[in-house]
Amino acid sequence: MPTRRTLTVIALVAVSVLVLLYTSRRIGSWSALDDPYTYRDPHDPHKSHHAGQGSPDPSHPDHVPPPPPPPPVDPVCEGFPDTSKVLLVMKTGASEAFARVPTQLMTMMKCLPDFLIFSDMDQNLAGQEIHDSLSTVVPEAQDGNGDFDLYRRQKSCLVDQASCNKRGDPSSEGWKLDKYKNVHIAERAYAMRPDYDWYLFVDADTYVLWPNLMEWLKRLNAKKKLYLGSVTMIHGFRFGHGGSGYLVSKGAMKDFVGKHPGVANEFDVRASKECCGDYIFALALKNKTQVAVQQMWPTINGEKPDTLPFGPWHWCHPIVTMHHMNSEEINTFWQFERKRQLAQREAGSSQPLLIKDIFEEFLAPNLNETREDWDNFSNNRYYLDTDGETQPEQWFLDHMKKKEDYNEFEKKAHLSFEDCGAACKSVPFDECFTWRYKDKMCSFSNSFLMGKPVKRESDESKRTMSGWDVEKIHTWIQNQSTCNKIHWPKVDS
Numbered sequence: 001m002p003t004r005r006t007l008t009v010i011a012l013v014a015v016s017v018l019v020l021l022y023t024s025r026r027i028g029s030w031s032a033l034d035d036p037y038t039y040r041d042p043h044d045p046h047k048s049h050h051a052g053q054g055s056p057d058p059s060h061p062d063h064v065p066p067p068p069p070p071p072p073v074d075p076v077c078e079g080f081p082d083t084s085k086v087l088l089v090m091k092t093g094a095s096e097a098f099a100r101v102p103t104q105l106m107t108m109m110k111c112l113p114d115f116l117i118f119s120d121m122d123q124n125l126a127g128q129e130i131h132d133s134l135s136t137v138v139p140e141a142q143d144g145n146g147d148f149d150l151y152r153r154q155k156s157c158l159v160d161q162a163s164c165n166k167r168g169d170p171s172s173e174g175w176k177l178d179k180y181k182n183v184h185i186a187e188r189a190y191a192m193r194p195d196y197d198w199y200l201f202v203d204a205d206t207y208v209l210w211p212n213l214m215e216w217l218k219r220l221n222a223k224k225k226l227y228l229g230s231v232t233m234i235h236g237f238r239f240g241h242g243g244s245g246y247l248v249s250k251g252a253m254k255d256f257v258g259k260h261p262g263v264a265n266e267f268d269v270r271a272s273k274e275c276c277g278d279y280i281f282a283l284a285l286k287n288k289t290q291v292a293v294q295q296m297w298p299t300i301n302g303e304k305p306d307t308l309p310f311g312p313w314h315w316c317h318p319i320v321t322m323h324h325m326n327s328e329e330i331n332t333f334w335q336f337e338r339k340r341q342l343a344q345r346e347a348g349s350s351q352p353l354l355i356k357d358i359f360e361e362f363l364a365p366n367l368n369e370t371r372e373d374w375d376n377f378s379n380n381r382y383y384l385d386t387d388g389e390t391q392p393e394q395w396f397l398d399h400m401k402k403k404e405d406y407n408e409f410e411k412k413a414h415l416s417f418e419d420c421g422a423a424c425k426s427v428p429f430d431e432c433f434t435w436r437y438k439d440k441m442c443s444f445s446n447s448f449l450m451g452k453p454v455k456r457e458s459d460e461s462k463r464t465m466s467g468w469d470v471e472k473i474h475t476w477i478q479n480q481s482t483c484n485k486i487h488w489p490k491v492d493s
């Protein structure tokens with residue numbers, strides 16, 4: 001039997017241990033509080049200095065400098081991949097920066113150790129520097145050029161940009177200015193940060209899935225000259241679509257902007273004659289290095305959860321970028337991605353996020369047979385009355401099936417929303433997953449997506465009605481493999 005005295009001693013010891021534990025935790029959290037004062041060397045993003053710490057005291061012979069405290073880890077960034085070899089280079093404009101950039105900084109960019117933001121004016125957004133990419137455009141390209149009206153107006157704005165822009169049309173003017181930026185941005189980004197393996201160029205409404213990107217880049221060699229994107233064409237020339245984002249390897253950047261100082265100015269005047277900056281970038285890159293874009297679609301993608309067409313060519317593919325995401329959509333997707341990664345960590349699995357996972361999160365819970373005043377973008381094939389008084393536009397006629405191949409349901413498809421749906425259900429999945437009825441026209445899509453609500457038209461025949469062949473969609477999904485084989489895009493090097 002323990003005596004009363006022993007019990008008292010044990011109790012006292014227990015209390016002291018608890019007090020000690022508590023104070024050491026407090027100290028721990030105090031040093032974490034110090035971390036916001038971490039100073040990041042702008043010339044070397046990987047090196048941090050802690051003010052007043054780590055400087056050895058020479059008067060003390062046995063002095064061992066204390067190890068620097070670990071960098072602050074936001075709990076939301078736990079398990080976030082090491083992105084220190086990839087530089088995100090974001091392009092925006094002063095007329096949109098305050099609407100788009102803050103949410104990006106709070107979500108998709110939150111766990112990045114470094115990145116650069118370029119615009120058409122020097123700005124500071126809550127401490128984040130935004131650089132004017134157009135400050136060195138040659139006068140020959142700017143003078144007397146209406147494309148630069150917004151550029152000039154922004155600089156002389158006495159109040160906020162939104163108020164000044166009431167004198168113009170910022171979205172179309174911003175677009176005209178945009179095409180001068182891309183090569184300058186590449187040049188400046190490389191000059192400011194020459195030591196990265198990869199440079200990822202995106203717009204301010206592009207979303208990047210970092211865990212997927214880092215998983216993908218493990219398979220690629222940055223020393224090769226690579227330019228990877230979602231291919232678009234102008235005048236038969238292939239280039240990576242800017243909003244989807246394009247990746248350029250260190251090898252290509254070195255050969256391009258590294259070896260050709262002033263290359264951006266060589267293309268300033270050319271830019272005034274072309275439509276788009278992403279196209280100019282590809283022209284300049286090809287001109288100087290012979291490097292051409294490689295097709296990475298659908299992994300580098302220009303759609304977003306509500307417009308991604310799910311189906312045979314969008315399923316077991318990992319996705320690395322999405323586009324046209326507004327702040328709310330970025331926030332929603334970021335939370336989904338972080339939640340999923342946490343769950344995976346607990347389950348000890350690490351499958352990349354596939355396009356089918358986006359279907360399961362965003363569309364599957366909301367699949368319904370029909371929706372009124374809703375557009376599901378079904379536009380692969382049209383059924384319409386070609387014997388009426390008004391001749392339909394040629395584009396619609398070009399998207400019709402040969403009438404002699406119609407079955408009984410297809411013959412009536414143009415009559416009503418219900419007939420259109422019955423026709424969809426009468427054909428196999430590679431002809432119709434979803435249908436839409438609008439303006440006395442029935443149209444099919446061989447993929448399925450969410451789409452969006454549209455304003456209700458007072459004229460009954462002008463309303464947009466959408467339908468999903470839910471049964472066919474489920475049958476098709478059940479017939480898919482479970483995506484054991486991940487379809488990473490093929491890269492030649």
Ligand SMILES: *[C@@H]1O[C@H](CO)[C@@H](O)[C@H](O)[C@H]1NC(C)=O
Nearest residue numbers: 266270284286287288289290
């Ligand atoms: C690059 O552009 C210049 C100027 O337009 C042209 O003279 C030259 O032939 C081009 N070089 C290549 C390799 O396309």
Ligand SMILES: *[C@@H]1O[C@H](CO)[C@@H](O)[C@H](O)[C@H]1NC(C)=O
Nearest residue numbers: 367368369370371372374467
């Ligand atoms: C879902 O589909 C059913 C059957 O077509 C329809 O009656 C119902 O209105 C739809 N629900 C919504 C929210 O559109």
Ligand SMILES: *[C@@H]1O[C@H](CO)[C@@H](O)[C@H](O)[C@H]1NC(C)=O
Nearest residue numbers: 429475476477478479480481
């Ligand atoms: C199911 O998959 C098999 C093999 O890929 C294919 O031949 C068949 O057409 C598919 N059926 C459906 C209904 O998708």
Ligand SMILES: CC(=O)N[C@H]1CO[C@H](CO)[C@@H](O)[C@@H]1O
Nearest residue numbers: 309377378379380445447449
């Ligand atoms: C799957 C599908 O039909 N997607 C289409 C959605 O609508 C846009 C714009 O009309 C088209 O570009 C897509 O091809």
